[in-house]
Structure formats: C-alpha cells, structure tokens
Amino acid sequence: MDKEIKGQLRAIVGDGWFLDTPNELYAYSYDATPLYQSMPDAVVMPSSVEEIAAILKVANEYRIPITSRGSGTNLSGGTVPVDGGIVLLTTRLNQLREIDQENLTATFGPGMITADLHKAVESMGLFYPPDPGSMRISTMGGNVAECAGGMRGLKYGVTKDYIMGLKAVLPTGEVIRVGGKNAKDVAGYDVTKLLVGSEGTLAVVTEITAKLLPLPPAKQTLVAYYNDLTDAARTVQRVITEKIIPATMEFLDQATMIVVEDFAKIGLPLDVQAMLIIEQDGTQLQVEQDIERIAEICRAEGAIDVRTAQTAEEGASLMAARRAALSALARVKPTTILEDATVPRARLAEMVEQVNRIAKKYSVHICTFGHAGDGNLHPTCLTDERDQEEIHRVEQAFEEIFHSAIALGGTITGEHGVGMAKAGFLELKVGASGIELMKRIKEAFDPHGIMNPGKIFAKSDRRRVVVKTNACGCQHEHNHA
Amino acid sequence: MDKEIKGQLRAIVGDGWFLDTPNELYAYSYDATPLYQSMPDAVVMPSSVEEIAAILKVANEYRIPITSRGSGTNLSGGTVPVDGGIVLLTTRLNQLREIDQENLTATFGPGMITADLHKAVESMGLFYPPDPGSMRISTMGGNVAECAGGMRGLKYGVTKDYIMGLKAVLPTGEVIRVGGKNAKDVAGYDVTKLLVGSEGTLAVVTEITAKLLPLPPAKQTLVAYYNDLTDAARTVQRVITEKIIPATMEFLDQATMIVVEDFAKIGLPLDVQAMLIIEQDGTQLQVEQDIERIAEICRAEGAIDVRTAQTAEEGASLMAARRAALSALARVKPTTILEDATVPRARLAEMVEQVNRIAKKYSVHICTFGHAGDGNLHPTCLTDERDQEEIHRVEQAFEEIFHSAIALGGTITGEHGVGMAKAGFLELKVGASGIELMKRIKEAFDPHGIMNPGKIFAKSDRRRVVVKTNACGCQHEHNHA
Numbered sequence: 023m024d025k026e027i028k029g030q031l032r033a034i035v036g037d038g039w040f041l042d043t044p045n046e047l048y049a050y051s052y053d054a055t056p057l058y059q060s061m062p063d064a065v066v067m068p069s070s071v072e073e074i075a076a077i078l079k080v081a082n083e084y085r086i087p088i089t090s091r092g093s094g095t096n097l098s099g100g101t102v103p104v105d106g107g108i109v110l111l112t113t114r115l116n117q118l119r120e121i122d123q124e125n126l127t128a129t130f131g132p133g134m135i136t137a138d139l140h141k142a143v144e145s146m147g148l149f150y151p152p153d154p155g156s157m158r159i160s161t162m163g164g165n166v167a168e169c170a171g172g173m174r175g176l177k178y179g180v181t182k183d184y185i186m187g188l189k190a191v192l193p194t195g196e197v198i199r200v201g202g203k204n205a206k207d208v209a210g211y212d213v214t215k216l217l218v219g220s221e222g223t224l225a226v227v228t229e230i231t232a233k234l235l236p237l238p239p240a241k242q243t244l245v246a247y248y249n250d251l252t253d254a255a256r257t258v259q260r261v262i263t264e265k266i267i268p269a270t271m272e273f274l275d276q277a278t279m280i281v282v283e284d285f286a287k288i289g290l291p292l293d294v295q296a297m298l299i300i301e302q303d304g305t306q307l308q309v310e311q312d313i314e315r316i317a318e319i320c321r322a323e324g325a326i327d328v329r330t331a332q333t334a335e336e337g338a339s340l341m342a343a344r345r346a347a348l349s350a351l352a353r354v355k356p357t358t359i360l361e362d363a364t365v366p367r368a369r370l371a372e373m374v375e376q377v378n379r380i381a382k383k384y385s386v387h388i389c390t391f392g393h394a395g396d397g398n399l400h401p402t403c404l405t406d407e408r409d410q411e412e413i414h415r416v417e418q419a420f421e422e423i424f425h426s427a428i429a430l431g432g433t434i435t436g437e438h439g440v441g442m443a444k445a446g447f448l449e450l451k452v453g454a455s456g457i458e459l460m461k462r463i464k465e466a467f468d469p470h471g472i473m474n475p476g477k478i479f480a481k482s483d484r485r486r487v488v489v490k491t492n493a494c495g496c497q498h499e500h501n502h503a
Numbered sequence: 504m505d506k507e508i509k510g511q512l513r514a515i516v517g518d519g520w521f522l523d524t525p526n527e528l529y530a531y532s533y534d535a536t537p538l539y540q541s542m543p544d545a546v547v548m549p550s551s552v553e554e555i556a557a558i559l560k561v562a563n564e565y566r567i568p569i570t571s572r573g574s575g576t577n578l579s580g581g582t583v584p585v586d587g588g589i590v591l592l593t594t595r596l597n598q599l600r601e602i603d604q605e606n607l608t609a610t611f612g613p614g615m616i617t618a619d620l621h622k623a624v625e626s627m628g629l630f631y632p633p634d635p636g637s638m639r640i641s642t643m644g645g646n647v648a649e650c651a652g653g654m655r656g657l658k659y660g661v662t663k664d665y666i667m668g669l670k671a672v673l674p675t676g677e678v679i680r681v682g683g684k685n686a687k688d689v690a691g692y693d694v695t696k697l698l699v700g701s702e703g704t705l706a707v708v709t710e711i712t713a714k715l716l717p718l719p720p721a722k723q724t725l726v727a728y729y730n731d732l733t734d735a736a737r738t739v740q741r742v743i744t745e746k747i748i749p750a751t752m753e754f755l756d757q758a759t760m761i762v763v764e765d766f767a768k769i770g771l772p773l774d775v776q777a778m779l780i781i782e783q784d785g786t787q788l789q790v791e792q793d794i795e796r797i798a799e800i801c802r803a804e805g806a807i808d809v810r811t812a813q814t815a816e817e818g819a820s821l822m823a824a825r826r827a828a829l830s831a832l833a834r835v836k837p838t839t840i841l842e843d844a845t846v847p848r849a850r851l852a853e854m855v856e857q858v859n860r861i862a863k864k865y866s867v868h869i870c871t872f873g874h875a876g877d878g879n880l881h882p883t884c885l886t887d888e889r890d891q892e893e894i895h896r897v898e899q900a901f902e903e904i905f906h907s908a909i910a911l912g913g914t915i916t917g918e919h920g921v922g923m924a925k926a927g928f929l930e931l932k933v934g935a936s937g938i939e940l941m942k943r944i945k946e947a948f949d950p951h952g953i954m955n956p957g958k959i960f961a962k963s964d965r966r967r968v969v970v971k972t973n974a975c976g977c978q979h980e981h982n983h984a
Contacts, residue, residue, distance in 0.1 A: 122849070169689045169693075200937065202914065206845050212650075237746075265628060307788065366686075367686065397686060432683075433683065435689050437687050452690060456691065459694065459948070467940070
C-alpha cells in the first residue's frame with residue numbers, strides 16, 4: 023500500500039487510530055483460529071459511520087482488501103487478512119444507543135461486547151438469548167457477521183433470529199438502513215438476514231437493532247452421566263419427542279470431561295462415557311415440572327446418575343464448567359482445533375460414533391462436546407502445528423468428519439462460519455450451483471471483491487490452507503490439499 | 504407467445520395441464536388484490552420439479568415472463584401477470600412428504616394448503632404458528648413467497664421464522680437446495696431467508712422444510728371494549744412492558760365492529776370505539792395467570808368491559824369473528840382495499856389517529872383492524888372502483904398513510920408484500936440505494952428479468968397503477984400518479 027493511500031486513511035481516522043508498524047500489524051494478522059495468519063498493510067480504528075464510509079471509498083477506489091473485525095474471536099479464519107490490505111476495527115463503535123422497553127428492542131454499535139449487552143438488558147428484566155462461547159470478549163458486530171450461536175439455540179435460536187435492523191456501509195461508501203423495529207416488515211428482499219452470517223464479505227455493519235424477550239424468571243440445571251454415548255443421545259431425542267424444549271442440552275464426552283475436571287475441579291466423575299447438562303428456564307413452576315420429567319427420562323434412557331442443581335450457584339458452576347471446555351482443552355497440547363460439524367439432532371448419536379471412528383482411523387486425539395439439542399457438535403482436536411505429519415492426518419480426519427455430517431443430512435458449519443477453514447468444503451453443502459449463486463450475490467454488493475476476500479469462497483480447489491507470515495510481511499503458504 | 508413455444512410447454516406438462524383459451528386465461532389474470540388485472544399468454548400446471556425446471560428453461564431461452572402462484576390470495580397484486588407470459592401454478596405439488604417428530608420439521612410441496620399443514624401437524628401435537636387470514640385457501644408456496652404473517656406474529660413470528668430449508672428452481676432450470684433440517688447452519692449466505700418474501704421474483708420454490716413447535720396444551724381468549732382508542736393502544740403497550748407476550752392481540756375499531764356484527768351476529772356492542780381480542784396459549788396454569796393479569800391491565804387502562812371466554816368454543820367464535828373481518832367488510836361496497844401499514848408497536852395509537860385523520864381529510868370510508876401486538880394495521884377502504892374520482896382520493900389517502908407509517912418508524916407493508924400495489928412506495932422505506940442493491944440481488948438470480956416482472960420494483964416513477972385487460976388480451980393502463 024503506497025504512502026499516498028496511507029496518508030488518506032490516516033487523515034480520515036486521525037493520528038493514533040491508524041497503525042502500520044510491523045508490531046502493530048502483527049497483532050491483527052491472526053484471529054482465534056489456529057494455523058491461519060497473514061499480515062495486513064494497515065489497521066484503521068474508525069469512530070463513526072462517516073469515517074467507515076470514507077475508508078471504504080478509498081479501499082474501493084484503489085481496490086484494497088478490507089477485513090472488518092471486532093475482538094477477533096473468529097474460529098474459521100474469517101478475520102485473518104489473507105490478501106493483506108486494511109483491517110478495519112469496529113471496536114470504537116461500542117455505544118449502547120437505546121433499550122426500547124415498549125418495542126422490546128436494543129440498538130447498539132457493532133463494537134459492543136456480547137456479555138455487556140446481556141448485562142444491560144437483563145438489568146431491565148429483558149433477555150438477548152444468543153450466548154456464543156466467546157461472549158465475554160466477542161463483539162456484537164462479530165456475532166452478526168458470523169450468525170453466532172451458543173448454548174441456548176435449541177429453544178431460542180441464533181443471532182439471525184434476533185437481528186431486526188441494521189445500518190451498514192456498502193463498498194461504495196453508501197450507507198444503507200435495512201429492517202427496523204417493526205415486528206412485521208416485508209418491504210423488499212430481506213437484506214437484514216442476508217447480512218447476518220455474511221462474514222464481512224458484503225458490507226460493514228455500523229449499527230444493530232436486536233429483538234429482546236422478557237427475561238425468564240426462573241431456571242434450573244440438571245446433569246446426567248452415562249456409560250453409553252447412545253443412551254445420552256437417545257435421552258436428547260426422547261425429551262424433544264415428549265415435546266419438552268429445554269433452554270440448553272449440552273453434551274460432553276469422557277475425553278472432554280477428564281480435561282474439564284482437571285481444569286475446573288468441580289468433581290465430575292471420570293469413569294463415565296458421557297454427560298449431559300440440561301437447563302430449563304421459564305416460570306418457577308414450569309421449570310420444576312420440566313426438570314422433574316427430564317430427570318425421569320434420563321433415568322429411563324439409561325443414565326447412571328442424575329443430579330439436579332440445588333441452588334442457582336450450583337447450576338451456574340455446572341454451566342461454567344461446560345463453558346470452560348475450550349479453555350480446558352487448549353491447555354493440553356500446543357494447538358487446539360475446534361470444529362463445528364452439525365447434523366439434524368436425531369442423527370446426533372450416529373455423528374458422535376462417526377467422529378470416534380474417524381479419530382481412531384487417523385490416530386488423532388479428538389474430544390467431542392457441544393450443543394446436543396441443536397445437533398451442533400464441536401469435535402476438538404488436540405495437536406501440535408509444528409508436527410506437519412500429524413496436522414496432515416488431522417486435516418484428513420476433519421475432511422472425513424465433514425463428509426459424514428453431510429451424509430447424515432448435516433452441514434459443514436453450525437455456528438463458526440465458513441471463513442477460510444471451510445471454504446474448500448462449502449460445495450459439499452450447497453453444490454456448485456449454490457456457490458455460483460452466492461458469488462453472484464456477493465458481486466451484487468461488492469463488484470470489485472474488496473470485502474474480506476478469500477473468505478467463504480475457495481480461491482481454487484485447495485483445501486485447508488496454512489498461511490504463515492513473519493513479522494516483516496512476506497508470506498509463504500503451505501497447501502495441504 | 505408463438506405456437507412453437509406453446510407446443511414446447513404443452514409437451515412438458517402434458518395435455519390437460521396447459522391452458523390457453525381466453526376463458527381459462529381470464530381465470531388467472533387477477534388475484535385477491537382489487538384494481539389489478541392482466542391476461543397471461545398461457546397457464547401451466549406442472550406436477551414435478553423436473554417439469555418446472557423444463558418450463559423455466561423455455562421461459563429463460565425465449566425471455567418469457569413467469570408468474571408462479573398458488574391460490575392467488577395475494578393482496579399486493581403480486582400474482583397478476585402484468586407483462587403477460589406464463590402463469591405457473593404450483594398447486595399440484597401439494598404433497599406432505601414428511602412430519603419429522605424427532606427433528607420437529609415438516610417437509611411438503613408449495614401447493615400444500617396452509618390450514619391442511621396446521622391440521623396435519625396439530626394431529627401429532629405439533630404446531631406451525633403462522634396463520635395468515637387466507638389460511639384456509641392460501642398455499643404454503645404463496646406464504647413463503649410473501650412471508651405471510653397472521654394473528655400469532657407477536658409471540659411466534661412470521662413465515663420466515665419457520666422456514667428452514669427450500670428446494671427451488673432458478674430461471675436457468677438449475678435446481679438448488681438451501682438450508683435443511685439443521686437447527687444451526689451458517690454454510691454460506693442465507694439464501695433460504697432471502698427467498699422467503701421474495702415474491703416469486705428470484706426462483707420457483709418446489710419443496711419447503713418448516714420448523715415445528717410443540718402444540719401449546721391450553722389457550723384462552725379475552726375481549727376488552729373501549730370508549731377511547733388510545734386506551735386500547737395503551738393496554739397493548741402495558742401488557743408488553745409488564746413482560747407478558749400473548750399469542751395474539753387483535754384490534755378492531757368501531758366501524759369494523761359494526762360490519763362484523765352485521766355479518767357474524769355474535770353480540771358485539773356497537774356503541775364502543777374499539778375492542779381488543781387477546782389470546783394466550785401455553786400450559787393451563789400459565790394461561791390462566793396471564794389472562795387474569797391481562798384482564799386487570801385492560802381494566803386499569805380504561806376498558807369499559809372485559810370478558811374472558813368461558814369455553815374453548817366461545818374463544819374460537821371470537822377469533823372467528825376477527826377472522827371474518829375482511830369478508831364482512833367486503834360485503835359493504837363493491838371494492839374493498841385492504842392495506843397493511845405497520846409501525847413499531849409503541850406507535851400504534853399514533854398510527855390509528857393518523858389513519859382516522861387522513862380518512863376524514865380525503866372523505867373516504869376506512870375501517871381499521873389488525874394485529875395490534877405487531878403494530879400491523881389493516882386500514883381497509885370501502886369504495887367502488889367504477890368511481891374513478893373516489894378511487895383517486897382513496898389512493899391519495901393511502902399514499903399519505905404510507906408516509907405517516909414511515910414517519911413513525913414503520914414500513915409500507917407488514918405482511919402483504921410489495922407486489923405492484925406498493926412498488927412505487929418502496930423507496931420510502933429502503934431508499935434509492937436500497938432499491939439499487941435489491942435490483943442487483945435480483946439480477947444475481949434472474950439476469951434476464953423473467954421472474955415475475957413488474958413486482959417489487961416500480962417500472963418508473965408511477966405510483967398506483969390500475970391495469971385492466973379485456974378477455975382478448977389487449978391492455979390499457981390508467982396511471983394515477
């Protein structure tokens with residue numbers, strides 16, 4: 023990027039909000055996805071929609087890639103600036119503009135931290151359900167870009183189900199407003215829902231209006247331990263066919279439980295094959311009725327032990343243990359690759375069996391946990407990126423896991439996005455026609471391809487690409503296709 | 504359309520499923536929207552996705568407009584073949600393929616009648632909430648095309664919130680599958696939600712997978728009568744700020760009540776200004792608690808009478824009276840124009856006041872009813888299309904109503920779609936940039952513009968266009984801009 027362009031960008035955001043020293047650039051060369059890294063040419067930290075529009079105009083004029091990001095908790099390489107260019111941070115647009123108690127909406131900037139939104143609305147007795155694992159540091163802009171999920175998806179859905187309106191800047195610098203506070207609105211195509219989950223490839227979101235619910239007055243947590251994975255999966259199924267929809271039904275296999283216990287010391291039994299953590303919310307009476315019935319179902323389906331949290335604190339500590347799974351797993355080996363294969367929930371047991379079979383076949387260490395009620399599993403591989411031979415087997419194993427998920431009617435990613443990590447597999451899910459259609463949709467927004475290039479769509483038939491860049495900015499690629 | 508093309512279409516669907524006599528064409532020249540009519544050149548009734556793909560290939564090759572439709576209950580002129588060409592009926596694809604009790608989904612053809620889907624899933628204790636006014640005759644394909652709403656939108660959302668997967672044919676004849684049965688799926692852009700509400704302008708939907716919920720075990724209905732419209736609106740607001748979300752909160756003004764009573768004879772008082780019909784569903788106990796608290800709120804906010812239905816039958820008859828509103832209104836005058844202005848629910852009282860002011864200003868007879876909990880009003884004008892001077896005033900009044908809705912943060916259409924009737928007003932809601940963006944999205948699907956041309960996007964700056972065609976196919980237009 024030449025000096026003249028850098029000067030234009032610096033003039034837009036002001037000194038102090040434009041970064042281009044090697045150390046500064048390095049900090050924005052990666053996200054939470056292992057194995058992906060690439061240096062940007064410049065980092066800008068705008069404070070307003072006007073500054074963002076001006077930045078995009080410059081980028082569009084000079085055909086400079088723009089990767090917008092918040093906290094960089096992305097797990098599919100979605101915020102790695104793989105073609106260099108500009109990293110645009112939205113973290114300064116973190117204002118909570120309004121909580122509208124009459125229309126049950128909140129309006130805020132994309133830089134707002136997810137957990138801060140939770141706190142703000144819950145203090146008014148309101149509820150924003152999506153709770154991705156990274157919610158304490160993730161931004162809502164990132165949640166919107168990836169259509170973040172979480173542990174409450176079964177009953178409450180995902181980010182898409184709560185985004186009612188957006189303000190966004192197109193690559194031309196034009197500002198569009200889509201949706202709004204209306205409970206019903208069919209004025210033209212639903213650009214709002216199209217932008218949710220578009221991974222920064224279409225526009226930069228600058229303001230978000232989300233739907234809120236009343237905060238359920240009570241909740242209760244139950245854990246059930248199993249000697250057989252399929253008993254746990256059958257329990258999940260049976261609860262739903264009995265027409266109980268719990269807020270959360272989480273699954274941990276033995277390998278994950280061992281690691282979590284070592285990390286969190288909460289007294290998990292380590293000689294069982296799997297556990298379920300089930301939480302229900304609602305009115306006190308309804309919650310009690312549901313949890314009692316769920317406990318009966320767990321026992322009937324073969325749970326060897328079922329415990330109901332006696333206090334809210336005990337429930338919270340069980341949920342915290344589940345939330346700690348990734349951190350706990352990440353301590354074990356230098357590299358932790360968290361995957362996201364998802365199947366219709368009735369196929370859960372089959373998918374867990376496939377993951378175990380595949381781990382054995384490729385001699386890789388995979389722990390599996392995830393959102394059982396959604397069929398959204400996170401098979402997590404503990405490995406070491408310095409061991410290229412093992413990484414190769416890991417990639418083969420994940421490729422087979424994606425094929426298995428698709429064969430079971432599932433998808434290659436439930437909540438982490440396609441990014442770079444899954445781009446080579448998208449065709450498995452949407453077909454060649456689907457990809458061509460999506461590329462044309464992208465062109466409708468971004469004819470010059472400046473918005474987060476290299477994401478969602480594979481550049482070639484390469485599969486997983488490991489991009490490594492040293493601090494001085496020269497790239498070398500390892501192609502593991 | 505020349506004989507050769509007609510021959511190709513006839514060969515695809517078979518004799519008996521291709522219509523082109525003037526009488527047959529006349530039957531498909533209009534939908535439920537008053538003032539719009541235009542003759543197609545041919546009507547085809549395919550029985551499979553393969554036939555639909557073949558028809559689209561012919562249409563794409565010869566650049567022939569395709570208007571797909573089901574029962575034609577559209578209220579925005581969306582299924583009127585304004586540029587002639589082919590009307591494609593999806594009514595033969597009406598098979599219920601599966602109700603999946605484990606994954607809580609139903610899969611069916613676009614020709615399935617909405618109420619038949621309700622019956623089928625409810626017989627299994629499951630629930631498909633969207634219930635548009637025309638549900639006894641509307642097809643699910645039409646519901647998807649328009650993103651149909653209904654009376655349960657407040658608590659349960661609209662069609663979009665329930666469509667998980669679609670099979671669709673692009674204008675090229677390519678068949679795409681988008682979404683599926685996965686509770687979480689972020690593999691690429693959300694083409695599923697983009698197709699919902701796209702009014703047949705992007706693709707022809709040939710199979711639908713919808714999300715189901717457990718059927719709530721109990722429901723109860725309450726009516727409240729008011730001497731002041733704003734008391735009714737304040738009641739709606741207060742119920743929600745007290746964090747009760749009823750399944751339904753319907754509003755009828757005095758003018759509508761008089762007409763409904765004359766039609767349905769259910770003993771409505773005719774000396775009050777407005778009524779609310781509120782229904783809650785859930786567990787028996789929760790429903791009783793909520794209805795009791797709602798009754799207290801109604802009284803506290805000035806209701807002069809509050810009655811709780813003593814039996815399910817009484818509740819059903821009240822809801823039926825509300826459902827009869829349009830039929831009742833349609834008996835009064837030769838032409839009934841049902842509009843669809845929507846505002847954030849907190850602005851409901853202001854919007855009702857605006858409608859009344861505007862009706863007086865233009866000396867037109869407007870009755871207002873609608874989904875108060877959604878802010879989705881249906882100001883309905885009783886008029887006579889033969890009186891061109893009055894129709895002109897009606898159009899001016901509606902234009903002012905749309906401007907008022909927008910000024911209150913609302914939208915030009917909550918659940919009826921843009922079609923032809925609102926195309927001239929779309930810019931009010933989405934701006935010139937929004938329209939240009941939507942046109943580019945359309946081109947990504949339909950580069951030759953054969954899919955339901957003349958809908959969503961105004962052909963010029965004309966406003967409401969009255970298109971009349973005689974049975975021999977020659978058109979003359981009346982431009983009321």
